[in-house]
Amino acid sequence: EVQLVESGGGLVQPGRSLKLSCAASGFTFSNYYMAWVRQAPKKGLEWVATISTSGSRTYYPDSVKGRFTISRDNAKSSLYLQMNSLKSEDTATYYCARQDYGGYSGYWGQGVMVTVSS
Amino acid sequence: DIAITQSPSSVAVSVGETVTLSCKSSQSLLYSENNKDYLGWYQQKPGQTPKPLIYWATNRHTGVPDRFTGSGSGTDFTLIISSVQAEDLADYYCEQYFVYPFTFGSGTKLEIK
Numbered sequence: 001e002v003q004l005v006e007s008g009g010g011l012v013q014p015g016r017s018l019k020l021s022c023a024a025s026g027f028t029f030s031n032y033y034m035a036w037v038r039q040a041p042k043k044g045l046e047w048v049a050t051i052s053t054s055g056s057r058t059y060y061p062d063s064v065k066g067r068f069t070i071s072r073d074n075a076k077s078s079l080y081l082q083m084n085s086l087k088s089e090d091t092a093t094y095y096c097a098r099q100d101y102g103g104y105s106g107y108w109g110q111g112v113m114v115t116v117s118s
Numbered sequence: 119d120i121a122i123t124q125s126p127s128s129v130a131v132s133v134g135e136t137v138t139l140s141c142k143s144s145q146s147l148l149y150s151e152n153n154k155d156y157l158g159w160y161q162q163k164p165g166q167t168p169k170p171l172i173y174w175a176t177n178r179h180t181g182v183p184d185r186f187t188g189s190g191s192g193t194d195f196t197l198i199i200s201s202v203q204a205e206d207l208a209d210y211y212c213e214q215y216f217v218y219p220f221t222f223g224s225g226t227k228l229e230i231k
Contacts (some may be wrong), residue, residue, distance in 0.1 A: 037168075045160070045168060046213050047220040060218035061119075095167065103215030104158045104173040111167055 002026040002107045004096045009112035012086055022079040022109055023095030027044075029077035030054075033099040034068060036081045037108075038092035046092075049081060050099060086116045120144050120214050123221035131202050132231045139226045141195040141212035147175075147194050149216065156216035159188055159197050162206045163223075171210075173196065204230050 006102040020036070036048040049070035050059045058070050069082040071078055093111040100106035121144040131137045147155045155175035160168040170179040172188035175195055185200040199206055206231050213222045 013208075026183050044209075044225050045162075045213070045222045047213070047222065050218070050220070059218045099215075101157060101158075101168075101173045102179075103168070103220060104156075105160070106173065106179060107170075108167050108169075 002098065004098065004107060004109035006094065006096050006109045006112035009013075009094065011115045011117065013051055014086060014088060016050045016086055017082070017084045018086060018114060019083070020081040020112060020114070022081075024077045024079065024096075026068070026099070029072075030074040033103070034070075034079045035097045035099050035105060036079075037097055037105060038090075038093045039095070039111075040089070041093040043092075048094070050103070051079070052059055059088060070091050083114070086114075090114065090118045092099050119219055120147075120217060122212060122214055122221050122222050124210075124212060126226060126228050127224070128227040128229060130229040130231050133202060133204055134171040135202050136198065136200045137228065139197040139199075139210055139228075141190075141197070141223055143193045143195070143214055146192045147214050147216040155191050155195070156189070156214060157188075157195050157217060158213050159186075160211045160213065161206075161208045162211065163205075168195055168211065199228070202228075202230070206230070 003025045035050040051070045095111045096109040097105035098107040123142045125140045158177045159172040162168045187198045209225045
């Protein structure tokens with residue numbers, strides 16, 4: 001069974017950093033592109049980042065480019081999201097997702113909440 | 119960036135009825151090399167994680183009931199829910215994964231009368 005378990009969320013002040021982790025199991029992690037998707041409170045879904053199987057290619061929307069870094073450790077079947085210079089608008093639930101069929105988020109974690117506030 | 123527009127923003131139907139949700143893209147999502155549309159649908163029930171429904175515009179994800187049907191190609195797509203059940207109360211999102219940045223529509227809220 002595919003499982004994705006996020007951790008590392010919490011309350012952080014504006015301008016500070018936070019690193020999210022996602023532990024994957026139930027599939028060969030190194031064979032799949034992985035992604036982070038977020039959802040601000042009472043808002044819609046927003047794609048945040050994608051990383052290739054080897055980690056050599058990463059993709060971001062302009063809203064987080066230069067501040068967020070997605071990475072992975074295939075030996076540990078783990079995905080990460082380093083978030084720097086956090087803003088109040090980064091407050092959201094962050095989901096880890098496995099990308100299938102060329103980019104479709106076919107499996108999701110339960111999500112982890114990040115609150116950016118002073 | 120590709121803009122995704124969903125309509126209606128909300129809809130209320132009775133149990134047993136059929137409902138059609140629309141998703142329009144600002145540019146074609148059809149990849150000519152494999153003739154597939156890079157458009158997906160997700161269901162998010164209140165307080166829950168998004169659940170995959172449809173990929174490549176028309177393919178049901180594992181375990182999705184056949185009352186959920188995706189159709190369309192190019193820039194216009196629909197999700198048809200036949201014989202709506204009370205458990206279908208949810209927000210429905212479409213997403214294009216044809217080109218980065220991937221973009222979601224703003225969602226359609228399905229309410230049960």
